[in-house]
Amino acid sequence: MSRLATDLARALDPTVLSRAAGIEPDSWQSEVLRTDHPRVLLNCSRQSGKSTTTATKAVHVAVYEPGSLTLLMSPSQRQSSELFRKVLAVYKSLGRPVPAEGENALSLTLENGSRVISLPGSEGTVRSFSAVRLLIIDEAARVPDETYSAVRPMLAVSGGQLIALSTPWGCRGWWYEAWENGGNAWQRYRVPATDCPRISPAFLEDERRSLGPWFYEQEYECQFRAAGGQLFSEDMIAGLFSPDVDPLFT
Ligand SMILES: Nc1ncnc2c1ncn2[C@@H]1O[C@H](COP(=O)(O)OP(=O)(O)OP(=O)(O)O)[C@@H](O)[C@H]1O
Numbered sequence: 001m002s003r004l005a006t007d008l009a010r011a012l013d014p015t016v017l018s019r020a021a022g023i024e025p026d027s028w029q030s031e032v033l034r035t036d037h038p039r040v041l042l043n044c045s046r047q048s049g050k051s052t053t054t055a056t057k058a059v060h061v062a063v064y065e066p067g068s069l070t071l072l073m074s075p076s077q078r079q080s081s082e083l084f085r086k087v088l089a090v091y092k093s094l095g096r097p098v099p100a101e102g103e104n105a106l107s108l109t110l111e112n113g114s115r116v117i118s119l120p121g122s123e124g125t126v127r128s129f130s131a132v133r134l135l136i137i138d139e140a141a142r143v144p145d146e147t148y149s150a151v152r153p154m155l156a157v158s159g160g161q162l163i164a165l166s167t168p169w170g171c172r173g174w175w176y177e178a179w180e181n182g183g184n185a186w187q188r189y190r191v192p193a194t195d196c197p198r199i200s201p202a203f204l205e206d207e208r209r210s211l212g213p214w215f216y217e218q219e220y221e222c223q224f225r226a227a228g229g230q231l232f233s234e235d236m237i238a239g240l241f242s243p244d245v246d247p248l249f250t
């Protein structure tokens with residue numbers, strides 16, 4: 001195929017771009033790569049590939065929509081930067097199809113004027129952007145309601161797309177509300193671990209035993225579990241985890 005034809009195929013279909021980057025998308029991943037629905041929720045198991053898929057979508061937007069702005073958000077700068085590293089990995093494995101004008105640990109600016117920026121999770125620092133083409137919120141169940149309220153208006157004028165990906169984390173917060181009560185405003189994808197060809201039943205059995213049902217059913221079965229009737233409240237459990245501390249094992 002000529003270079004022009006290859007480029008056109010990638011521009012028209014992000015799954016072609018994904019394959020060129022070495023990732024054969026699962027069928028749900030193909031749908032997510034192609035959807036232009038303005039509000040998308042990905043309630044997908046740990047390690048199912050939700051960050052990789054949205055990172056690939058970010059690269060597609062940056063390369064083929066000159067001048068576009070893509071923001072990556074999560075509960076902490078560390079987690080946003082992790083997603084940003086996936087963006088860079090896809091961009092590099094495509095051979096940097098549009099040269100970079102600026103590239104650092106937090107942002108990528110292309111010569112076509114497109115930008116991809118990774119943001120901290122705190123509300124004060126994320127207010128300054130407008131005309132956002134694509135907003136990706138990773139670990140969305142743990143992003144505070146106030147932060148979510150602060151970023152939503154950035155999409156208003158541009159008619160941009162919001163993709164919020166997570167595993168459930170209790171029956172509370174904007175992401176839970178959007179999933180349960182958000183109606184037709186949202187397009188929903190639910191991918192339990194048993195639907196992921198890369199996660200073995202033996203691994204899941206092990207995880208079920210060591211995590212216990214409250215964590216396992218949320219992390220791998222995409223089910224929302226309230227803390228009601230338990231010894232600890234949801235706020236207490238949430239308070240045990242800090243998004244700013246690096247995990248011991250990655
Ligand atoms: N379609 C695919 N083919 C091959 N490998 C894949 C595919 N999708 C994802 N992966 C790989 O699976 C691993 C997990 O992907 P990723 O980090 O995107 O998952 P995640 O759902 O965001 O996980 P977590 O919940 O832990 O953040 C990565 O090593 C990624 O490269």
Ligand SMILES: [Mg+2]
Binds near residue numbers: 051052138
């Ligand atoms: Mg992830």
